[in-house]
Every structure is written in C-alpha cells, then in structure tokens.
Amino acid sequence: MPDVHVLIVDDEEALVRSLSYALREEGMRISTASSGEAALQHPLDDIDIVLLDLGLPGIDGMATLDGLRQRSPLLPVIMISAHGDTRAAVQAVKGGATDYLTKPFELDDLLATISSTLALDVPEPITSGELAAGLQGQSAVMLALHGAVQRIARSSATRILLLGESGTGKTLVAQALHGYSSRAGSAFIEVNCAALPEQLIEAELFGSEKGAYTGAHQKRAGLVSQANGGTLFLDEIGELPLSLQAKLLHFLENGNYRAVGASQASSADVRVVAATNRDLADDVRLGRFREDLFYRLNVITLDIPALREREEDLLLLARYFAQRQALEEGVSPIRFLPDSVERLRRHRWPGNVRELKNLVERLTILLPGQGISAAMLPVQLQESVLPDNTALVLGDQLERAERELVTDALTRTAGHKGLAAQLLGISRHALKRRLQRLGIERSPER
Structure with missing residues (x-):
C-alpha cells in the first residue's frame, strides 16, 4: 500500500515506534499524535486513515473520534481498544469508526484491516461506513x-x-x-x-x-x-x-x-x-x-431519490443495516426469508431509508440471529401488501396514467418544464424527478 498516509494517535511510545517502523516497511507514510488534543490540531488534508487508541489521556478516544468526524466526516478511523474492551470498541463503530482492533494484534491483521478499509473508502460509488x-x-x-x-x-x-x-x-x-x-x-x-x-x-x-x-x-x-x-x-x-x-x-x-x-x-x-x-x-x-x-x-x-425509486438497493441496505446492528448488539445478524423479502419489496417506505434502518434495529433486538419470515414483520408491512398480482397490475396502471399526464403537459407547453410543472400543480424539481423515474426523454432545460 504505497503512499498511504497514516495518522497514529496513541500515547504508548513503544507501540507507536513499532507500528511506525512496520507500516513504513510497507511503503506507508506515518504521522503521529500522542493525545486526542494533538490529533484534533493535526492537519488532515493529506491523511488517508487514522489509527486511534480508545484509552488516551486527556480527551479520550471517543471524544477524539467525534472531533475527527466533525472535521472530516469521510476520513476512515480504525479504533484500537485494550483487551476485553470490545463493548467500547463496538460503541466506537456506532459513533462513526470504520473498524476496530483489540490489543494485542498481529501486524497481518492490522494490514488487512487497513487494506479492506481503504478499499471500502473508494469514492465511486460509496459502499460502506456509517456515513455512507x-x-x-x-x-x-x-x-x-x-x-x-x-x-x-x-x-x-x-x-x-x-x-x-x-x-x-x-x-x-x-x-x-x-x-x-x-x-x-x-x-x-x-x-x-x-x-x-x-x-x-x-x-x-x-x-x-x-x-x-x-x-x-x-x-x-x-x-x-x-x-x-x-x-x-x-x-x-x-x-x-x-x-x-x-x-x-x-x-x-x-x-x-x-x-x-x-x-x-x-x-x-x-x-x-x-x-x-x-x-x-x-x-x-x-x-x-x-x-x-x-x-x-x-x-x-x-x-435525493426516495427508497421506493431505488428498489434494487433495498436488500443491499437491509443486509448492511442487519450487519451493523448485529455488531452493535453483539449478536448474529438477522436474515430476511423469501416471503418477507416480497413484503419489503411491496412496501411503499414512506419513511425511506430511516424507516428501513429502524425496522432492522427493532427486529435485531427482538429476534437476534433469526430468519425473518413475513409473519414476523410489523403489522404496517403486512397491511401495505395487496393480494396476489393486484399491486403489480395497479402499479402498472398508475405508471401509465402518470406518464400520459406528464407527456400531455409537456406537449401542451411545447416542452417548457416550468410551465408543465405549473399545469400539473407540482414543483419543477418534482417534475424533474418524475421524468427521471418514468424514463421520459427530456429536451434541454427551459
């Protein structure tokens, strides 16, 4: 991992020296801070990843993590906790840390964690971390x-x-x-x-x-x-x-x-x-x-699209939240069985991603490690499901009707988006979202 710049925040001089030597041997650049206060004053523009000890003197690791998140929300932070302090490490992950290691750890484990963390931190597309x-x-x-x-x-x-x-x-x-x-x-x-x-x-x-x-x-x-x-x-x-x-x-x-x-x-x-x-x-x-x-x-x-406009992302998000919540609770993650997956797909998700996250949190606490069947889902997900193919047929009819209304409005206004939006009684941005969702070819903005 050449040219990766690591900031090590730890007050144990011997550990910092050995880590610095080992990581430099891997081609990394190293900066150090012996306290949370020093870390929060350190320039972050050129830092790729932070190794942060939980048990710091003065400002502790959790407060330092919070300060780093305020300064640079996307900067990956690996927490280092003392043996037997796993609960605190999990709390740190909840607070925004990307991962954690427990002392003593092997160099190979550290290198693997750094490598996987940086691989997950690729900007396009965003794929992991509480922020994302x-x-x-x-x-x-x-x-x-x-x-x-x-x-x-x-x-x-x-x-x-x-x-x-x-x-x-x-x-x-x-x-x-x-x-x-x-x-x-x-x-x-x-x-x-x-x-x-x-x-x-x-x-x-x-x-x-x-x-x-x-x-x-x-x-x-x-x-x-x-x-x-x-x-x-x-x-x-x-x-x-x-x-x-x-x-x-x-x-x-x-x-x-x-x-x-x-x-x-x-x-x-x-x-x-x-x-x-x-x-x-x-x-x-x-x-x-x-x-x-x-x-x-x-x-x-x-x-920002609603969850119902990105149905193909639904299970990816559900599984991600299940993994994160299981880590926080110290249990095995829940699994969605085929009949419950169908219920999730048919739900309209008025609360969007937040609603899905809250659902997974509730199920993880009440039914840790279990396979979630449709019968285990909350009542509102049961009631939101139409029988057999009714939902699919009705959805097709609604989409056709919406497409006809939007197309008619654009035709009557000679393609003028602002006038078409007024004719439909919606905002220009709402019209833009509908055009994208319906796949209607748009002329240049007017």
Missing part, C-alpha cells in the same frame, strides 16, 4: 447521485440545495459534499432550522455580544463563525422564520453578517448546503418563503 449508509446502492439513480455529489463537492459552488423526502439521507449527502471537498479539513456544522426556538436562532447562527438579550451573559460565537473555511449545513431550511430569511440572504450574497448586539459586521468563508423536504416553490407562492432567498439557494440542486 443511506447512500449505498448500485441503482442507476444512486450511481448518478454519487457522481453528482463528487463533482459538486470539488467545484467552486458555495450554495447548494438538497431536495428530497424525509429519511432519504440528505444529511449524509451534505456530509459527503463536505468530505469530498477541499474544505474537508475544516469544520462541518449542522443546524436544524426546525429545532431551534425562533427567538434564539439568529444568535445561534450569527453569534451575540454580551448583554445583547436577556440571558446573554457573555460574548458567543455563532455557528457561521465556527464553520468558517468549512461547511454550514442548514437542515429543514423551509422552517426558517421569515424574519431571519432576509439576514440569511444577505450573508449568502457576500459572506457578511452581524452578530446580535454587535456594532460592526463580520465575514466568513462558508459553503452553505441547505436541505428541505418541502416544496419551496409552493412556499414562495404562499408567502412562507422569500422568493429572492429561494432563487439564491436554487442555483445548484441535488434531488
């Missing part, structure tokens, strides 16, 4: 998404909008956009615009001066400032109060902002990734979202 869980897949729509994510991540675009239903993996896409970019060595800051109280969200985003409002006992740096040089992910952007949308627009235009109570403006170089499961075009028409902010965000967009 919702992005796994070999379907055409997912392969296209993988390629688009990488192209956009490495571009100069600093304002990106993610569209998709709840549970499709928009947060994972945002993390991938950060991890594949030149900003990966800086912070990735996530903000859920729906979770913060309206009266506090401005201070959370832009910071505040001491005494700016009741309870502001000291100066506070905002999340925009913390994301300087990195990525700010604004989840549920459609829930942002109108009163704050103008201030966000101003920041998006020139990178300038003013902390609450501050007399002078500040600036930050931030890539902003916004996400929503709402139809922002409809919200603009209804006066719930500023039109100028919508058009400022709607320059580079990514549509």
Whole structure:
C-alpha cells in the first residue's frame, strides 16, 4: 500500500515506534499524535486513515473520534481498544469508526484491516461506513447521485440545495459534499432550522455580544463563525422564520453578517448546503418563503431519490443495516426469508431509508440471529401488501396514467418544464424527478 498516509494517535511510545517502523516497511507514510488534543490540531488534508487508541489521556478516544468526524466526516478511523474492551470498541463503530482492533494484534491483521478499509473508502460509488449508509446502492439513480455529489463537492459552488423526502439521507449527502471537498479539513456544522426556538436562532447562527438579550451573559460565537473555511449545513431550511430569511440572504450574497448586539459586521468563508423536504416553490407562492432567498439557494440542486425509486438497493441496505446492528448488539445478524423479502419489496417506505434502518434495529433486538419470515414483520408491512398480482397490475396502471399526464403537459407547453410543472400543480424539481423515474426523454432545460 504505497503512499498511504497514516495518522497514529496513541500515547504508548513503544507501540507507536513499532507500528511506525512496520507500516513504513510497507511503503506507508506515518504521522503521529500522542493525545486526542494533538490529533484534533493535526492537519488532515493529506491523511488517508487514522489509527486511534480508545484509552488516551486527556480527551479520550471517543471524544477524539467525534472531533475527527466533525472535521472530516469521510476520513476512515480504525479504533484500537485494550483487551476485553470490545463493548467500547463496538460503541466506537456506532459513533462513526470504520473498524476496530483489540490489543494485542498481529501486524497481518492490522494490514488487512487497513487494506479492506481503504478499499471500502473508494469514492465511486460509496459502499460502506456509517456515513455512507443511506447512500449505498448500485441503482442507476444512486450511481448518478454519487457522481453528482463528487463533482459538486470539488467545484467552486458555495450554495447548494438538497431536495428530497424525509429519511432519504440528505444529511449524509451534505456530509459527503463536505468530505469530498477541499474544505474537508475544516469544520462541518449542522443546524436544524426546525429545532431551534425562533427567538434564539439568529444568535445561534450569527453569534451575540454580551448583554445583547436577556440571558446573554457573555460574548458567543455563532455557528457561521465556527464553520468558517468549512461547511454550514442548514437542515429543514423551509422552517426558517421569515424574519431571519432576509439576514440569511444577505450573508449568502457576500459572506457578511452581524452578530446580535454587535456594532460592526463580520465575514466568513462558508459553503452553505441547505436541505428541505418541502416544496419551496409552493412556499414562495404562499408567502412562507422569500422568493429572492429561494432563487439564491436554487442555483445548484441535488434531488435525493426516495427508497421506493431505488428498489434494487433495498436488500443491499437491509443486509448492511442487519450487519451493523448485529455488531452493535453483539449478536448474529438477522436474515430476511423469501416471503418477507416480497413484503419489503411491496412496501411503499414512506419513511425511506430511516424507516428501513429502524425496522432492522427493532427486529435485531427482538429476534437476534433469526430468519425473518413475513409473519414476523410489523403489522404496517403486512397491511401495505395487496393480494396476489393486484399491486403489480395497479402499479402498472398508475405508471401509465402518470406518464400520459406528464407527456400531455409537456406537449401542451411545447416542452417548457416550468410551465408543465405549473399545469400539473407540482414543483419543477418534482417534475424533474418524475421524468427521471418514468424514463421520459427530456429536451434541454427551459
């Protein structure tokens, strides 16, 4: 494995020396840090993989792992735990580590783990790791998404909008956009615009001066400032109060902002990734979202497909989650028997990948290591199944009807996508997703 750059984070000098020597013999480059604090200060741009000890002095391995994940979500980390500390190692995998080894370990085991981890970390397509869980897949729509994510991540675009239903993996896409970019060595800051109280969200985003409002006992740096040089992910952007949308627009235009109570403006170089499961075009028409902010965000967009639009990825995801959950619980993974597989395929998955992950977690806890039959599935999966071939026939009829409606709308508007979307009563992006799903050849965008 020539030219692989490894960061070893461990306070045992003898172990670090022996590992460094052995890995250099394999053609790898080595950097070291003797504490979590040192690791979090170490430049990560050129690091390919991290070997991280759980039992560090000061900031422990779990806190260091969390800090590394914040700085570089896609950087693979192999945890090293003491003998008998397997539960902590499993917890580390849950926290984002790619794999773990227990001391003492053989050099061959370490080399094999590094090799398999780096093989799984190939950008195209993303195939493993907790970060990539919702992005796994070999379907055409997912392969296209993988390629688009990488192209956009490495571009100069600093304002990106993610569209998709709840549970499709928009947060994972945002993390991938950060991890594949030149900003990966800086912070990735996530903000859920729906979770913060309206009266506090401005201070959370832009910071505040001491005494700016009741309870502001000291100066506070905002999340925009913390994301300087990195990525700010604004989840549920459609829930942002109108009163704050103008201030966000101003920041998006020139990178300038003013902390609450501050007399002078500040600036930050931030890539902003916004996400929503709402139809922002409809919200603009209804006066719930500023039109100028919508058009400022709607320059580079990514549509995240629903799980029902990528059926060929369903079992791959189910098996992946089964393996991960089994590791976490310390049990054998569940298996889906043929009759339950049929139920999974027929389900509409309104909660998308998140719903599938939760199902696997529940079944693993209740029925560890068992073969899952259709009778063992939750009631909602039983009720969502139509008898015999009814579902297939009805699905074909619905697709034909949808295809006719979309084609008719495009014909009546001479191929103008925006007008066709208005005629159908859907957003332009919703129409785009339907065209892709139905395989309708599209003329150049108008």
